[in-house]
Amino acid sequence: MSAGPELAGRLALVTGAGRGIGEAVVAALVEQGARVLATDLAPDGLAALAGKFGEQVVPRPLDVTDAAAVETLVAEAEHTLGPVDIAVNVAGILRSSDVVDLTDEDWAATFAVNANGVFHVSRSVARRMAGRARGSVVTVASNAAGIPRAGMAAYAASKAAAVMFTKCLGLEVAARGVRCNTVSPGSTLTDMQRALWSGSTDQEAAVRRVVEGDLASHRTGIPLGRIADPADIADAVVFLVSDRARHITMHDLYVDGGATLRA
Template sequence: MTSAIPGTPESELEGRVALVTGASRGIGQAVARALAERGARVVATDRSPDVKRQTPDSRITGMVLDVTDAAAVDAAVEEVERTAGPLDILVNVAGILRPAPVVELTDTDWAETFAVNTNGVFHTSRAAARRMSARGKGSIVTVGSNAAGVPRTRMAAYAASKAAATMFTKCLGLEVARDGVRCNVVSPGSTDTDMQWQLSTGDREQAAARVIDGDPSSYRVGIPLGRIAEPSDIADAVTFLVSDRARHITLHDLYVDGGATLRA
């Protein structure tokens, strides 16, 4: 690997240490790789052991971590700081989706959705913020969802958990702003990931067309830009927010959804 030239996009995160959750695939994997490409040393975590086998960049180290386990999160952050260096960046991506109408939603599905999507963000952000605040710098980005701001059928648990994670991140950001720590949210819409296709049936091309065109029966408008996002689209938004280019941005919720929510 060649060294990055100072002042170029490939070096803007040089020397920084990042922790990314939910990084074995999809958006989390794209974020880990994008941060590494810009010079960061990345610890990519996931509860799936696959995360340890998907590290094509020498700057990425895989670590198995269940974000629902607060003690495990604290230990993992301590290990990252001991082996990689002081944590500069945290990106919360880990998430699960259990689609169902509310009247059919089980207590287990509701609890497990919040355990990952909301409690997990709390566990990792708390552990990171304690250290970042003490050092007077750092950036935390939570990958939420545009469903946090617009009602969706069959997605009550997911939408509610993401809304909670979004507001938590903003409240945290308010508390640690004077310590030099920035906290922001990136809210994707429909993105080409396994989670997206979990919501669809039949041919993927036809399913994509239905998403883009919209579905009045489920009260969804389409995507004005006429495309489903790639994970790299979300990763680009995250890398901007953690960089010095966004040094005066905090408490912000950046929708990356092709206009699908009409920014309601």
């Protein structure tokens, strides 16, 4: 006899939920029975999620760079929807540029979302989770946090900051029953990835270049021979927030097909 969906009855907050990995995370959480507070800056993706999943998804606009807005949303959610059991930080931006051409604005904007946003959301939910002695936080980072990437210094540095922040938070709240982990994807077929191919008229060739690697940019290929689908990342997130991972915290799970050779 089936025990039912493993996340039934739990409330999950997902940032960057409107598309790509965030959208896939919402779908995977709903499939496992969770109710999801889906947040994003763009309303279109949220409306589509609500239309697809009905009452299982509660859409809310959110700018993760606004600490007050984050705190207001979490407080409101806890009052109207119930305790937040799961938080998944997916919201992120990529401003690619060589360092010598990187603007102050692009550096600051990248950290505002990719690092500050993770801090704002995680702090708000963790203080409540710790008081209840349960909860799970997962930050979607990047394998670029662990290996240099040409033209991606701001992105890589911001993701490295998010990884170490999440580990430090995990250390602080572990004794109070809260687990904090990160998932670090490699190249994944999302709008962010496609934007890196904006100068290419042949997407198949662009995919092949990523899979095979690029010696000129000191980039290794993907040993498994494929670019990840957002669902591959979502599956890893769902595992880490589930009771199957109850003894895992402060872990950085690479989901990159072996691209970094785990350097």
